[in-house]
Amino acid sequence: MSTSPAAAAPDRRAAPWWRRWADTPGTAVAVLTAGFLGMAEVAFGVPSGPDVAPTYALLGLLLMLVAVAAGAALIWRRRLPVPVCLGTAAAAVLLPVGALAPLIALPWVLATAGRRTAAWCTAATGAAVVAAMARDWRREGDAVMWAAENAGGERTYLTGAGYVGFGAGVLAVAVVVGLVRRFRAAARSARRAADESERQAATLRAQAADLRTELTRQEERELIAREMHDTVAHQLSLVSLHAAALEVAADDPGTDVPEAARSMRSSAHRALDEMRTLISSLRTVGADSAERYGGPAPRLADLVTLLDEARHAGVDIGATVFVDGGDDAPPALTRGVYRVVQESLTNAMKHAPGVRVDVDLRARPGDGVDVVVSNPLVADVSATAGGAGLVGMGERAAALGGRFDAGPDDGRFVVRVHLPWPAPVPAPVSP
Incomplete structure (x- = not known):
């Protein structure tokens, strides 16, 4: 059974209130972290100081606002993962505002979107990571963001291979997290479908049991009717024949009226005995129906x-x-x-x-x-x-x-x- 990504997407609005409140700290951490790293990259990428022209200061302020907006967009990463991922990735490619925001949004895309959309978003996020790593690799001196400084004041910089490995690593982590989310959502959807199928099967089994019971009752009713017809109708027919003969020959001196009456009484008694046998048999529980309804064979x-x-x-x-x-x-x-x-x-x-x-x-x-x-x-x-x-x-x-x-x-x-x-x-x- 295949499950569409949209059907597998977790609906946060349908989650219990305690789950929604538990997700709030994660959203706050994602927004603050992405905004902070975005502003940090703006700070490292835009010249600053008393000798810098006011134009750079205004540009830095605008880029800071873009970095904050990219981080704030992560609030809607669950409801609108594709627009958030593509928008923040485009901002990271065009402007030095960092690639953390699209990296955080990418797992939600992989968890909910189709394969083609997920591939495009992964490529866009990869381009944002490449652009961010390339900008930092081209900087020199104190403008390099991804560098380490020892106790002696000496700075250690990443090599080109280091930037490639670091960028590939963070992108791989985002992809793995997204695939894990996708598989978990698919598993939950499969479990829900299995539970629904089991409920439907239980309903069908109950309906089938009711039908079998009704068919059994119908067969028993038909068997009762057949036995009643065969056993009682024959005796009553004999009574009818005796009565007709008695009526025709009542005035005939040679007719043995008492004998005819005894025959009628005997047939009537046999009919009553057959009726009592059937009724007694019907009250018997646990025996086979064919033997129960018919009495002794x-x-x-x-x-x-x-x-x-x-x-x-x-x-x-x-x-x-x-x-x-x-x-x-x-x-x-x-x-x-x-x-x-x-x-x-x-x-x-x-x-x-x-x-x-x-x-x-x-x-x-x-x-x-x-x-x-x-x-x-x-x-x-x-x-x-x-x-x-x-x-x-x-x-x-x-x-x-x-x-x-x-x-x-x-x-x-x-x-x-x-x-x-x-x-x-x-x-x-x-x-």
Whole structure:
């Protein structure tokens, strides 16, 4: 991630008050030092004394004011580093007012400006240092500023190489300080960006967790609706068939009314038991949802009871059932097969009453389970093609990795379901 120099620039106005007060002594020291050295260079570079013409005195006074102004400009070195650096560097090149002010402003330029601007400011500061060193090197005697005097009164002067080394050294120090400031500002900006990214990631993780929770709740609601539809609707359909038969044959002396009433009561009680089982399962916490909502899984052998109940309710059923190893079938598979047959019979009783329903079921480990339930079309079934029962059967087949298909086929409404049933893995033979 790249960070623009302007974005990495420290904003002093945004700093706490104690930081701003702590920076004030540094600004005062920079202003006073640059102003003092600037006036010192003016004093060494402009002739003075009683024999000097007033013109030189006036020139010296003006240069002193320029040196003070260059030092005072450092007050704005943080907010306007480039103008301060270029302005004081130009003054140092044209006038003998010293090069300390641009040297102090240069690190702030390097810390905040772009590469091209930083290069130009570095070149301008270097020119100011060269001009200041060259002026002092051309002076003679007491006019030389960078000289040392021993106890005997003898003065020692820098050589040309000494001036070059001294100028290069102070410029290198300014550049290094500026680069350190730049890298620290970039590091702070990177840390802020990383913190912001972490906050955004935490927000996204929380939103994802909420979405997962909502999806889980939606899946559970759909599972509840499917189980309610499959378990209770079938029993209520049987009750409806018994009631219709009782209503038609109530006046027939040959009709066993008490037996029909008992069948209705039995179907109603089974519906209530299924309802209580579902409600009790929903109150169970910590178990798998598919097992919780369905109660005890029915066996493949229970299909015989299911078909007998439908026949007893008056449904004409032709059943062909071949099951091999049904006692070892997984509970999820047996539940799915039972619900598919149950829902298919319920749909036939509801949408095609009085017609023959053919049930063909073949189940074997390794080959899987194939269920085909069909009945003649007696009305337009387009309205039921997308019903909750068919949707539930399709969802069950998909959850078990199987296939589901339902619809009109050559004058019949056919439901076809294939569910995988893996062959058992043989136990290893001990030597």
